[in-house]
Amino acid sequence: MSVLEVKNISKSFGETEVLRDVGFSLEKGQVIAIIGSSGSGKTTLLRCLNFLETPDGGQIVVNSETLFDAGGRTQLTEKEVRRNRLHFGLVFQSFNLFPQYTALSNVKLAGELLARERSDYQAKRKTILKEIRDNAAGLLQQVGLSDKMHLYPHQLSGGQQQRVAIARALALSPDVLCFDEPTSALDPELTGEVLKVILALAEKNTTMVIVTHEMQFAREVADQVVFMDGGLVVEAGPPEEVFGKPKQERTIRFLERYSEV
Amino acid sequence: MFQTVLASLNEGFLKTLEIFGLTLVGAFPLGLILAFGSTSPFRPLKYLVKFIVWCVRGTPLMLQLLIIYYGPGLILGNNWWGTSSAGRFTAAVVAFIINYSCYFSEIYRGGIEGVPKGQSEAGQVLGMTKGQIFSRVIFLQVIKRIVPPMGNEIITLVKDTSLARVIAVYEVIWNGQTFIKASGIIWPLFFTGVYYLLFSGILTLLLGRLEKKLDFFRV
Numbered sequence: 407m408s409v410l411e412v413k414n415i416s417k418s419f420g421e422t423e424v425l426r427d428v429g430f431s432l433e434k435g436q437v438i439a440i441i442g443s444s445g446s447g448k449t450t451l452l453r454c455l456n457f458l459e460t461p462d463g464g465q466i467v468v469n470s471e472t473l474f475d476a477g478g479r480t481q482l483t484e485k486e487v488r489r490n491r492l493h494f495g496l497v498f499q500s501f502n503l504f505p506q507y508t509a510l511s512n513v514k515l516a517g518e519l520l521a522r523e524r525s526d527y528q529a530k531r532k533t534i535l536k537e538i539r540d541n542a543a544g545l546l547q548q549v550g551l552s553d554k555m556h557l558y559p560h561q562l563s564g565g566q567q568q569r570v571a572i573a574r575a576l577a578l579s580p581d582v583l584c585f586d587e588p589t590s591a592l593d594p595e596l597t598g599e600v601l602k603v604i605l606a607l608a609e610k611n612t613t614m615v616i617v618t619h620e621m622q623f624a625r626e627v628a629d630q631v632v633f634m635d636g637g638l639v640v641e642a643g644p645p646e647e648v649f650g651k652p653k654q655e656r657t658i659r660f661l662e663r664y665s666e667v
Numbered sequence: 668m669f670q671t672v673l674a675s676l677n678e679g680f681l682k683t684l685e686i687f688g689l690t691l692v693g694a695f696p697l698g699l700i701l702a703f704g705s706t707s708p709f710r711p712l713k714y715l716v717k718f719i720v721w722c723v724r725g726t727p728l729m730l731q732l733l734i735i736y737y738g739p740g741l742i743l744g745n746n747w748w749g750t751s752s753a754g755r756f757t758a759a760v761v762a763f764i765i766n767y768s769c770y771f772s773e774i775y776r777g778g779i780e781g782v783p784k785g786q787s788e789a790g791q792v793l794g795m796t797k798g799q800i801f802s803r804v805i806f807l808q809v810i811k812r813i814v815p816p817m818g819n820e821i822i823t824l825v826k827d828t829s830l831a832r833v834i835a836v837y838e839v840i841w842n843g844q845t846f847i848k849a850s851g852i853i854w855p856l857f858f859t860g861v862y863y864l865l866f867s868g869i870l871t872l873l874l875g876r877l878e879k880k881l882d883f884f885r886v
Contacts, residue, residue, distance in 0.1 A: 456792045484796065492794045502789035505884040506807045515803065516793035560885040578793065 407470070409434045409613050410455075410582050415464035416637075417450055424450045425461070426637045430630070432582065435611030439618055439628035439645070443660060447637040448617040452584045455615065456496045457487050468493045468581055495575035495583040499590050501567045503559040509570045510555040513542035513577050520578070538577075545573035549603050565596030569603055576607075583607070585616040601627075621664050625649050633657045672846060672855045679842030680862045686760055686828045686838065691821070693764035698771025705776055716772075723769040728762070729830050735762040736834040752837065759831040767824060774816045778809035782886070811881045818874040825867050 410432040417425040425447045432438050440448045453459040455466065457474075466474040473490045474480075482490070503512050517538040521527055527534060546555050549569040559567050568588055575583055585604065589597035601623050608614065608627050618624050624631060624645065631648040633641045633656075641648055641657045652658050704716035723731065736758040740746030748754035782805050790800035832841040843856040 458788055458791060488794045488796065491792055494792065496792040498785055498789065500783075500785055502783070502785035504786065504789070504804050505886050506811075516790075516795055519795055519799050519803070558884050574793070 407434070408432060408467075409436075409469060410615075411465070411467040412451075412455070413465040413467070415451065415454055415461045415466070417447075417454060417459060417461050417463075424637050425454070427464075428634070428637070428639055429464070430632055430639070430642060432613060432615065432630075434613055436629040437608050437612075437614045437616060437627050438630045438632060439616045439624035440632045440634060441618065441621065441624055441660075442634035442640075446634040448634055449586055451634075452496065452586050452615065452617055455582070455584055456494050457482075457491050492578055493581045495578065495580035497568070497571050497575050497583070497585045497588050499587040501559075501564070501571045501591070503567055503571055503574070505559050508556050508558055509546060509551060509562065509573075510539075510542055512559070512570055513545055513574045514538050516574070517542070517577050542573070542577055545576050546570070548576075548606075549573050550599070563596060564592045565599045568592065568600045572600075572603055572607075576612075581613060583612055583614045585614065585618070587617055587619060589618070589620060619664075621649070621661070633660065635660070668850075668852075672858070675842045675845070676839055676855060676859060676862065679837055679839035679859075680866075682756070682831075682836065683825075683828045683838045683862075684866075686756075686763060686831055686836070687824060689760045690763040690767050690824060690828075693760070694767035694771050697764060697768035699775050701768055701772035702775035702779060705772060706779060720769045720772060723766055724773075728766050728827060729833055731766055732759060732762045732830060732834055735765070752835070755834050755836050756831075759834060759836045763824070763828070763831075767820065770820050771817070774813050774820065775809065777816070778813040779805065781812050782808045807881075808886050811884070811886055814874065814878050814881065818871075818878075821874070822867050822870060825870065826863060 408431040411429075412431070413429045415425050415428045416423070428447070428451055430438060440451065442448050450459060454461045460480060461474065461476055463476045464474075465472055465476070472478075473493065474482075503509075504515065507515060518535065521534050521538060524534070543552070543555065546552055549572055551566060551569055551573070554562060554566060554570075559570070562570065568591075572588075588604065589600050592600065597620070601620065604614070604616065604623075605627055616624070616627065628645050630642065631645045632639055633648060633652075633654075635656050641652060641654045648657065649661065652661060701716055701720065704712050705720065707713045707716075736748060736755060739748065748758045786804055786808065787800050790804045795803070828838060829840045831838050832844075835841070839859045839862055840856065843859040846852050846855040
């Protein structure tokens with residue numbers, strides 16, 4: 407059964423069509439890599455999944471539950487949007503850690519705020535907060551930052567900040583974890599540590615949608631590759647096919663340009 | 668003589684401090700509300716607030732004091748401030764709050780707009796509410812950004828309080844000046860400068876300390 411089904415998503419900003427009939431589906435534990443040049447709509451697609459943008463057309467279905475249907479009611483309440491967003495995690499290109507919180511608090515914050523809405527919060531406050539803390543500390547350990555837990559973002563390198571951001575996105579156990587070019591803002595020597603963390607997540611069967619310019623990495627990590635151009639899915643399939651024997655002219659040209667670099 | 672002057676100036680400076688303190692208490696929150704107005708996506712509200720801010724920042728504070736104190740009596744035929752010194756004091760504080768909240772609102776606006784959009788988006792994708800994002804993520808970053816310009820305005824306010832004398836609020840300069848007529852001495856008026864210097868010196872130190880306190884993170 408598919409965890410995520412994206413059907414015919416389209417989105418325009420004014421006159422510009424950014425996404426046209428984009429669709430794919432993702433099984434539990436699978437990784438999908440979305441490649442394509444800048445301006446092809448990859449980021450907008452992720453933003454639609456995370457309800458930062460509202461698609462003009464199409465559907466988003468998670469675990470057979472339709473979260474969004476452009477044919478139905480599109481003006482969701484804040485509460486509905488918040489609930490929908492919890493199905494997804496998003497790791498930004500520019501990390502977007504909260505500068506006034508330590509690494510640990512960055513990971514804990516959303517969970518702590520969410521826990522207040524639990525009916526048993528008052529009664530079990532201490533236990534709940536301890537669980538959240540332990541979970542956060544565990545995630546930071548998982549991304550190799552146990553010793554940096556109490557440092558503030560500006561005291562961390564870019565790669566370390568991005569790893570904190572990954573831990574933060576994992577803290578609420580989303581069904582699908584999305585990455586928006588997670589290494590594009592990093593110095594080349596720091597990309598490795600972040601990619602390694604993402605590969606480790608893939609090995610643990612984390613369901614992920616990864617927008618990336620790292621072709622070698624995409625080939626390694628993905629079960630499916632989607633090549634987008636001009637807001638369209640031009641080619642999709644297993645990495646061996648899309649990278650090994652691309653069928654579409656546009657895909658071939660795109661990959662050629664990347665192999666030259 | 669020195670004792671008499673000092674007692675009188677102290678009393679006047681207390682009034683100065685009262686205007687100063689009450690203005691801040693009123694203008695800090697009101698300025699924030701105006702900032703929300705001027706950044707509102709609801710156009711009519713946005714333009715209304717921008718118009719008010721333009722009027723208030725575009726005219727002298729002295730004129731605003733006169734209009735607010737005399738306006739109700741002369742224009743509406745109802746001087747709701749009364750004729751007591753307490754009424755004049757209240758009118759002065761109201762004028763100061765309106766004036767300073769407009770300046771503060773622009774500082775807040777700059778601070779709010781200066782926080783990268785990614786910060787609230789990061790909060791959004793983590794399922795936070797708008798209120799939580801503002802209070803837990805944005806607010807402190809705004810404070811950190813606005814402490815220096817706010818400090819400037821606060822120091823300016825210390826000295827602007829002296830304008831209250833145009834509607835006969837007995838602040839420190841008023842009291843200093845009375846000695847010219849009453850005793851034929853001018854040094855008490857000059858001596859009021861010492862009060863301003865000391866007080867703005869203390870404020871500068873406090874603001875510096877606040878800036879240091881917010882040094883634990885960078886924006």
